[in-house]
Amino acid sequence: ETTADFEKTFTFMKELKCEETDLACLTPYPGTEFYENKEEEGIKIVDHDLEKFNGLFPLISGKTFQREDLAKYMMLFLNEYNDEYPG
Known part of the structure; x- marks a missing residue:
């Protein structure tokens, strides 16, 4: 994905006007197919802290995005979502 893709996804999510939403970061867990094929997909793990391997922290960078991009957009x-649709 690119940062433009992130923006399109978030715009779409806001248009849905869901009462609740959740975000998770794609995480390459050791032993999974994604982990084994990450280099082929241009994915690099930039944080190897296993305590962060929980879907809440961006741990990867790719060909078209950096980990910081993921964190920023999340x-x-x-x-924005919480301000617009407070629980």
Whole structure:
């Protein structure tokens, strides 16, 4: 995905006007097919702290995005969504 893809996804999620939403980061767990094929997909694990292998923290960078991009868009969406649709 690219940062433009992230923006399109978040725009679509907001248009749905769901009462609740959840985000999770794609995480290459050791032993999974994704983990084994990450290099072929251009994915690099940039944080190897196993305590963060839980879907909550961006741990990867790719050909078209950096880990910081993922973190930025996750925070932007969560902040904007929570302001617009408070629980």
